[in-house]
Amino acid sequence: MRVYATYNIKGGVGKTTTAVNLAYLAAESGLRTVLWDLDPQGAASFMFRVKPRVKGGGKALILGKRSLDEAIKGTDFDNLDLIPADFTYRNMDLLLDAGANSDGTSAGGKPARKLSRLLAPLGAEYDAVFLDCPPSVSLVSENVLHAADIIVVPLIPTTLSVRTLDQLADFVGEFRGRRPDLFAFFSMVDRRKKLHREIIEKLSSERTEVAKTVIPALSVIETMSVARAPVGVFAPKSPAAAAYRDLWAEVSSRGQ
Amino acid sequence: MTPGLAGFVATGDDPHAWDDSVGAALAAVATEFTVVRERDGDPARTRRRTWLDTFDWRLHKVGLTLDYVAAYRGGELRLAPSAPNADTGAAGSAAGAGSAAGAGSAAGAGPGGAASTVQPVTGWTVARPHLPSDLPDGPVAAKIAGLLAPRALLPVVTVTATTTVYRLLNEDDKTVARLLVEQTAIPGGNPLAPRLAITEVRGYQAQGRRAARLLAAVPGFGAAADPPFAAALRALGRRPGDYTNKIDAAITAAMPAPRAAAVILLRLLDTVDANVGGVLKDTDTEFLHDLRVSVRRTRSALKLFGDVLGLPKAELAFFAAEFKWMGDVTTPTRDLDVHLLDFARMADGLAAAKPDDLEPFRGYLEQRRRKELRTLARALRSARFTAATRDWRAKLTAIEAGHPGTAGAPARSRKAVKTPRQTGPIGTLAAERTRVCFVRVARRGAAITPESQPEALHDLRKRCKELRYALEFFAPLYDWAAYGKVVGDLKRLQDCLGEFQDTDVQIGEIRALAAAMLAAGEAPAVTLLAMGEVTAGLMVRQHAARADFARRFAAFADVDGQRRMSVLLRGRQAGAGRYP
Numbered sequence: 041m042r043v044y045a046t047y048n049i050k051g052g053v054g055k056t057t058t059a060v061n062l063a064y065l066a067a068e069s070g071l072r073t074v075l076w077d078l079d080p081q082g083a084a085s086f087m088f089r090v091k092p093r094v095k096g097g098g099k100a101l102i103l104g105k106r107s108l109d110e111a112i113k114g115t116d117f118d119n120l121d122l123i124p125a126d127f128t129y130r131n132m133d134l135l136l137d138a139g140a141n142s143d144g145t146s147a148g149g150k151p152a153r154k155l156s157r158l159l160a161p162l163g164a165e166y167d168a169v170f171l172d173c174p175p176s177v178s179l180v181s182e183n184v185l186h187a188a189d190i191i192v193v194p195l196i197p198t199t200l201s202v203r204t205l206d207q208l209a210d211f212v213g214e215f216r217g218r219r220p221d222l223f224a225f226f227s228m229v230d231r232r233k234k235l236h237r238e239i240i241e242k243l244s245s246e247r248t249e250v251a252k253t254v255i256p257a258l259s260v261i262e263t264m265s266v267a268r269a270p271v272g273v274f275a276p277k278s279p280a281a282a283a284y285r286d287l288w289a290e291v292s293s294r295g296q
Numbered sequence: 297m298t299p300g301l302a303g304f305v306a307t308g309d310d311p312h313a314w315d316d317s318v319g320a321a322l323a324a325v326a327t328e329f330t331v332v333r334e335r336d337g338d339p340a341r342t343r344r345r346t347w348l349d350t351f352d353w354r355l356h357k358v359g360l361t362l363d364y365v366a367a368y369r370g371g372e373l374r375l376a377p378s379a380p381n382a383d384t385g386a387a388g389s390a391a392g393a394g395s396a397a398g399a400g401s402a403a404g405a406g407p408g409g410a411a412s413t414v415q416p417v418t419g420w421t422v423a424r425p426h427l428p429s430d431l432p433d434g435p436v437a438a439k440i441a442g443l444l445a446p447r448a449l450l451p452v453v454t455v456t457a458t459t460t461v462y463r464l465l466n467e468d469d470k471t472v473a474r475l476l477v478e479q480t481a482i483p484g485g486n487p488l489a490p491r492l493a494i495t496e497v498r499g500y501q502a503q504g505r506r507a508a509r510l511l512a513a514v515p516g517f518g519a520a521a522d523p524p525f526a527a528a529l530r531a532l533g534r535r536p537g538d539y540t541n542k543i544d545a546a547i548t549a550a551m552p553a554p555r556a557a558a559v560i561l562l563r564l565l566d567t568v569d570a571n572v573g574g575v576l577k578d579t580d581t582e583f584l585h586d587l588r589v590s591v592r593r594t595r596s597a598l599k600l601f602g603d604v605l606g607l608p609k610a611e612l613a614f615f616a617a618e619f620k621w622m623g624d625v626t627t628p629t630r631d632l633d634v635h636l637l638d639f640a641r642m643a644d645g646l647a648a649a650k651p652d653d654l655e656p657f658r659g660y661l662e663q664r665r666r667k668e669l670r671t672l673a674r675a676l677r678s679a680r681f682t683a684a685t686r687d688w689r690a691k692l693t694a695i696e697a698g699h700p701g702t703a704g705a706p707a708r709s710r711k712a713v714k715t716p717r718q719t720g721p722i723g724t725l726a727a728e729r730t731r732v733c734f735v736r737v738a739r740r741g742a743a744i745t746p747e748s749q750p751e752a753l754h755d756l757r758k759r760c761k762e763l764r765y766a767l768e769f770f771a772p773l774y775d776w777a778a779y780g781k782v783v784g785d786l787k788r789l790q791d792c793l794g795e796f797q798d799t800d801v802q803i804g805e806i807r808a809l810a811a812a813m814l815a816a817g818e819a820p821a822v823t824l825l826a827m828g829e830v831t832a833g834l835m836v837r838q839h840a841a842r843a844d845f846a847r848r849f850a851a852f853a854d855v856d857g858q859r860r861m862s863v864l865l866r867g868r869q870a871g872a873g874r875y876p
Contacts, residue, residue, distance in 0.1 A: 088470075089469060089470035111499075112498055112499055113497075113498060113499030114471075114497035114499055114500065116463070116471040121499075268469075
């Protein structure tokens with residue numbers, strides 16, 4: 041089982057659209073896939089038409105009162121399941137931290153590794169797990185970074201975004217033991233903008249963790265929230281669908 | 297299909313009414329769900345589906361069904377439990393859809409639920425028998441190869457199945473269940489009743505169950521009591537498991553002895569006839585084995601109760617001779633089959649020689665077998681064989697119908713005189729004659745000492761076979777539990793005697809084959825050495841069997857064994873037949 045996390049400290053950079061499209065493509069390629077919508081806003085759940093609700097809320101999952109297995113919903117697509125968002129996920133930091141001090145009735149252990157332990161049983165049933173993270177630097181994101189094998193980082197081509205990638209690389213570099221593979225790509229790219237072109241050119245040549253594929257800023261991607269489906273479903277021949285296929289080809293070949 | 301949800305099948309025999317019923321089913325689910333066709337605009341998928349099993353239903357007997365579904369390129373083998381709801385054709389076909397928006401992603405929503413196994417195969421020719429060694433490697437082959445051996449996988453029945461998949465949507469237009477409509481037909485035959493199935497989507501079980509309840513209330517559909525496999529076979533006038541080499545004759549204790557005897561012998565003749573085709577095509581070795589067993593049982597039955605048939609002695613002797621001839625012509629091929637079937641074990645048991653050293657021996661055996669099989673095929677196609685089986689059937693059919701005279705000249709003129717016992721009920725006769733067989737085994741076995749010659753054990757083996765056949769012929773008359781115990785002990789004694797004699801025969805044959813190979817210049821020294829080692833191994837097995845004899849015999853024929861046999865035969869006389 042490989043765990044992919046779409047992560048960025050900033051919001052609105054395309055984390056959810058990336059998670060939804062890559063998870064769909066992973067499933068389409070035959071991998072048994074599950075996507076966990078960790079963002080209390082529930083955008084990924086909305087895209088798959090699944091109600092953003094988990095019985096017992098995030099507390100039941102984090103404290104181990106309910107297994108993740110019970111929360112899983114089938115999507116409309118072969119091989120692709122979803123663990124929906126829940127509004128209580130907004131308190132997940134507290135839950136992760138509280139669990140560390142409880143006595144065996146919870147998932148227990150170090151707070152930053154709790155998510156990793158919760159995911160472990162899914163290995164029997166799934167080949168790929170996607171984590172769609174809320175934008176923040178928090179205990180949740182630290183958990184996600186520890187649980188992931190590959191961190192997929194969407195970057196808007198701005199100077200600040202580059203700084204974000206550096207910060208993330210430094211943070212992950214301090215991990216003891218296993219470190220996730222960082223995989224950044226440029227998202228919402230407008231090639232008419234000189235700054236975009238320059239940053240992409242510079243970073244792509246300097247940084248090995250930056251993908252060759254870029255995802256353009258296309259209205260069809262924004263339409264996903266209207267169609268409530270991955271781009272490959274409602275616009276399979278669009279340039280956006282082709283770009284996500286290229287991106288998945290790059291992501292899935294990492295570390296192989 | 298997801299476990300827990302029932303499949304449905306249209307009732308009645310009118311195909312026009314079936315169409316209306318399917319329409320009513322769609323209307324019923326549409327009252328609570330939005331119903332849309334999967335893959336809008338695509339035609340329903342039609343596939344050819346062939347169920348496979350061995351001639352003697354080895355997969356069916358262990359509760360499995362195997363089918364092959366052809367696809368544009370290649371196809372797949374699918375192994376599933378044969379419970380009615382585990383093998384709805386509709387559910388199976390839907391999973392094969394393989395579209396992006398195809399069958400449910402829930403792990404349990406696939407064909408046959410989690411217990412089914414699928415193996416893609418290419419170049420599979422449905423009509424061709426597949427021996428276990430011919431199966432392409434994969435998860436299905438790994439599960440069934442041991443169950444099949446040494447039998448070949450054969451096509452049992454083929455249908456064309458057209459599956460239409462409907463998605464059932466909730467208020468968010470989310471798929472919460474699927475309705476599968478499967479319409480099947482046997483190529484060149486009438487359509488079969490359509491089937492419906494609901495497959496659940498993970499996390500939406502309540503909606504799936506609700507849809508199933510809506511279907512259950514639709515007039516014109518009932519719960520599917522049997523899998524589509526059984527329905528397809530029924531349309532051909534067959535049923536799963538309709539061949540067995542067991543005698544399984546439909547007799548009762550009160551049946552007149554001549555009629556019951558004819559029923560048993562007809563059943564044996566059916567088995568002979570059923571296996572001729574497989575022997576001629578050389579489909580697998582067990583066709584010949586079953587044919588030979590039925591011939592041997594027929595000869596034994598003629599000795600045991602041939603007199604009650606009311607046929608003239610000369611006529612009875614004629615048929616007895618014909619069945620002896622059938623046994624004799626089949627022996628050389630079967631002996632070579634035994635060597636070849638045992639070959640892997642022989643090769644594995646070598647200590648000094650290498651398994652490859654035996655390869656020339658295998659080649660020689662195979663070459664000899666091809667020659668012997670040609671001789672056997674000529675005999676089975678001969679006018680003699682055809683006439684013997686045809687005339688024998690005519691005689692038995694007339695006796696079964698109570699008109700022995702129509703099958704030949706009047707019995708009186710041929711000096712066939714029946715005693716009252718011979719014309720009485722089969723129950724009394726069965727007990728008497730089985731008892732005689734048992735006493736013969738008990739006496740001859742008790743006379744065997746450690747110093748006895750091998751011939752004494754060989755003779756006892758024959759008497760045990762006669763007794764075993766007598767018990768099997770009349771099995772429907774006995775209490776099943778008592779029968780099982782007696783036959784179990786007898787079988788273990790027979791296995792011991794069989795091991796003793798078979799190893800003896802094999803040693804003799806290997807020596808003769810070695811001489812023949814040497815004479816033909818086809819015997820490398822290493823092969824002869826390896827064959828010598830094989831015979832030494834067989835000798836060890838023979839000694840072990842001889843040492844085990846006294847224990848096996850005592851278990852069957854000591855005081856307790858005699859009491860068990862007595863209880864069994866007395867139970868019969870009380871009319872306690874509870875054969876399942």
